[in-house]
Amino acid sequence: MSREGAEYALRARADERDRISGDLLDLESHTTYQLLKGAALDGMTRQRWTAVQAALARLWLLNDAYRAVLREAEQVRAVRAKPGAEQLDELTRLLSGPSVVLRAAAKPVEQRSLLPEADERLTLDETVARMDGAFREVTSALNDIDAVWNAVLPRLDDADRALRELRDLERELGESAGLDAQESQLRRMRAALLSDPLGAGVGPDLGGVARALAEARAEVDQAIVVKREYARRREDLVAALDRVRAAESEARLAHGAVVVKIALPPQARPRSRVEELTGELDALDASADTWVVRARRLAAVESEAAKAADRARATAKALYGLVGRRDELRGRLGACQAMAVRKGMAEDPAATACFERARSLLWTAPCDLTEAAAAVETYQRAIHGGKP
Template sequence: MSREGVEHALRARADERDRVSGDLLDLESHTTYQLLKGASLRGETQRRWAAAQESLVTLWSLNDAYRGVLRDAEQIRATRARLTPEQLSQLTELLAGPSVVLRATAKPVEQRSLLPQKDERLTLDQTLTRMDAAFREVTSALNDIDAVWNAVLPRLDGADSDLRHIRDLERQLGEGADLTAQEAELKRLRGSVLEDPLGPSAEPDLDRLTKLLAGSRAELELALTVKDEFARRREDLVAALDRVRAAESEARLAHGAVVVKIALPPQAQPRGRA
């Protein structure tokens, strides 16, 4: 590589290193990634996430080796303003040759060989391609898990809310129903979705439970409406009866006064001033 080529390659690789580091930091700060780090997984999700974690280990190992080669190249470049032919050769080998060493990893005994395991040597471009493949495997698992959680967990929260609302309606009505089975089913579905979102879909069972809770809630809301309407009509009826009683009382008083006037003799009538 020429001096200009080396300078250009160093700048491009430095930008590439920073971009990759930013992507890895974004990956580790991803909400679903943080949840999965301490999650108790099982089934298909456990298998898929275990494979993703292996890819993540490889990704970080490749990234460290990549950064190490680039650091060596930057140190050589920083030694003097004008590079010697020997330094150009060293930089060319680091930037364009198989300079990244991927150490052989210890394998399970059933996968081992008695022959010595050789380290693998990669160019920077090959290393970046390997990192990208590992990164895509991890993000693919994250996206698939995230899609299920985003679709199902809000529905489970809604079912929880319906269950609480049903209990509140029952208290207002002074009635009680056995919702133990629905609570247990909801707990089971939530555990299944959290521990194995990539396993058998929980949505058919959730559809059935949601429909059942919605029906119970609608019936109780109607019963409460009828109860409230009955109470209002009863109050109106009581008020109307009170008005009737008051009118009857006034009528009796008026009737008594009329009877008294009729019974009085003529001389009992007040005299006119005229």
């Protein structure tokens, strides 16, 4: 190695040493590394961390031997301002040859032989390559653990925050929402995630807890609203039941008015739900249920009251619509009779018989709409040349 080559190689190795030292310091200060170094690990993570510690031991051993060779080379270079042939030979040996000596490690007695264990010799490049392999093994484990923590810990924090908010709402409500199981599950998940992030697998279970907390939050929010507004909503519900009563009365009146004109089946008689809903409201007033349960029951009665009123109004409209359908058929029959006159079929015996049957059905009370519609259709076909 020439003087210039030796100077260049020594400077390059010094820069390399400084860069490696910086990387090792960064590793030492890495947050995840610091957490794991003092943690009580378990399962897959403990197995992985045991391998990491072995890699770290190799890394520091290699680094110490590497730095020792560089110190020796710097001492050789410092002997003279301009190194002579003897110094250049020594620098060449140190910087380019197998100058890094790794002492043979002591083995357990069952792995020994009576022959001496040979030390291993490496060049600086080989030493750096081995250090890089050990370094990558460590950082790979840190990255894998980081990936799990970065993905799951924020979700776990969100679930914990949701649970704390629910606990505050429980105090406002003055009753429990039954969250002890979720709280215990979250504690177990956090402990598992910190002790064994690579084997905990808490993601799916955490999703179930988060959904349960969201459902509980919706119920508690509704219960608080009900507690605050129960008196007003009860008054509104009483008014809604009055509307149900009025709508059902209208449906009964419609049935009474229509049944004398149109033949109706027994199931067409309107059924009342107002008494049943009033009873449910009275039971709700006397209930000792929690506000969460009362909120569900109140919402159910409100919904059923709205449906009952709509159903009664629809029934009344449908009943009156049957009279309209009869009148429509009467008008259609008259139009068909006029057409028969224009076509010269007013005296046709078959058409006349069809007309009389349809007219009799439509002007008989109560009218059978099904038979009347069929009779009008038959008459219409008869005047158009079809068979009656």
